[in-house]
Amino acid sequence: MLISGGFLIFLKIPSILLASQKNAMPKIEVKRTVSIDKPASDVYAILSNLEQWKPWSPWLISEREAVVKVSDDKKFQEWEGKVVGSGQLQIANEVENKEINLDLTFLKPWKSKAKTSFYLTEKGNSTEVSWTMDSSLPFFMFWMKKMMTEMIGMDYDRGLTMLKEYVEEGKVNSELKVLGEHNYPSKQYVGIHRTTDLNNIGDAMKEDYEKLMPYIMENHQDKVDGNAFSIYHKWDPVKKVVEYTACIPVKGDVPLESGMIKGTYSGGKMYSCEHTGPYKYAGNVWSAMYGRKMAKVFKENKKVHPIEEYLNSPTNTPENELKSVVRFAVK
Numbered sequence: 437m438l439i440s441g442g443f444l445i446f447l448k449i450p451s452i453l454l455a456s457q458k459n460a461m462p463k464i465e466v467k468r469t470v471s472i473d474k475p476a477s478d479v480y481a482i483l484s485n486l487e488q489w490k491p492w493s494p495w496l497i498s499e500r501e502a503v504v505k506v507s508d509d510k511k512f513q514e515w516e517g518k519v520v521g522s523g524q525l526q527i528a529n530e531v532e533n534k535e536i537n538l539d540l541t542f543l544k545p546w547k548s549k550a551k552t553s554f555y556l557t558e559k560g561n562s563t564e565v566s567w568t569m570d571s572s573l574p575f576f577m578f579w580m581k582k583m584m585t586e587m588i589g590m591d592y593d594r595g596l597t598m599l600k601e602y603v604e605e606g607k608v609n610s611e612l613k614v615l616g617e618h619n620y621p622s623k624q625y626v627g628i629h630r631t632t633d634l635n636n637i638g639d640a641m642k643e644d645y646e647k648l649m650p651y652i653m654e655n656h657q658d659k660v661d662g663n664a665f666s667i668y669h670k671w672d673p674v675k676k677v678v679e680y681t682a683c684i685p686v687k688g689d690v691p692l693e694s695g696m697i698k699g700t701y702s703g704g705k706m707y708s709c710e711h712t713g714p715y716k717y718a719g720n721v722w723s724a725m726y727g728r729k730m731a732k733v734f735k736e737n738k739k740v741h742p743i744e745e746y747l748n749s750p751t752n753t754p755e756n757e758l759k760s761v762v763r764f765a766v767k
Contacts, residue, residue: 466569466588470596474603476533476556476563482603483536483554486513492602494595495520498724519727521545567592586673594719609756610717612724615708622703625683626690629697634676644682651693652684661685665745706763707734714755721762740765
């Protein structure tokens with residue numbers, strides 16, 4: 437099991453601080469659940485074999501080149517990478533087809549521990565899988581409890597979605613390609629600016645692009661200047677609020693309809709990562725980018741907001757072949 441953007445923040449806390457004020461340490465408790473259309477024995481066979489975690493891990497996908505070693509009995513795993521740090525995972529106890537308890541030890545960049553479990557409940561022809569984690573923060577970081585809980589919860593959601601596909605179909609249709617540092621041109625755009633609930637972002641963006649695309653393509657197709665993209669101005673996992681602008685790059689003057697705005701994205705030096713697969717896995721590429729930012733692979737220029745560029749259209753592209761690129765401005 438490998439660390440996430442949420443865990444990376446947690447790992448920057450020295451172990452000596454984690455050992456102090458034990459009675460005052462705010463607990464972090466996370467639980468996420470998914471229904472998998474397979475019997476519990478199929479799910480258990482994968483979860484109880486740590487060699488089988490590689491394809492669906494929400495953290496390992498961020499750094500496929502990380503070194504992962506698994507014991508011969510498949511009950512112990514250790515990892516090391518530039519982005520995901522290093523640590524160990526041990527199956528401490530298991531009840532066949534029902535429950536698996538694991539001990540998680542982080543070694544780098546700081547030492548800390550957590551306990552995580554899976555609970556399997558058969559319901560008809562499917563299995564309900566619950567994934568839990570129990571850990572804690574140092575007493576003086578009580579203010580981070582909600583943020584950490586939400587971030588780790590989002591990692592669990594991604595992981596369970598990939599686990600479901602892996603158990604049901606034998607593979608996960610989500611691939612990342614790190615493009616690294618490059619120059620990106622400035623873009624004039626016509627867009628729709630919105631602040632929405634994080635849980636509704638998919639529907640909100642669909643509505644925005646369904647308004648933008650027909651208007652531009654039917655009336656001003658000759659002025660389109662590249663791929664559609666979204667600028668992410670603000671993302672708050674605790675309040676579950678996201679502020680963004682859905683954009684169509686254009687050249688020259690384009691008249692606006694009600695609700696549309698004009699703007700210019702400054703571009704410049706960027707660090708990028710490409711994702712291939714359904715948009716439900718978009719969190720994988722964002723997690724990979726935040727992981728590299730926190731591991732200091734690149735230093736973000738916060739004056740220029742990150743973007744997500746769509747390399748092909750969901751209207752005429754098979755879902756598993758959809759491509760998008762997340763770009764962060766760098767100093």
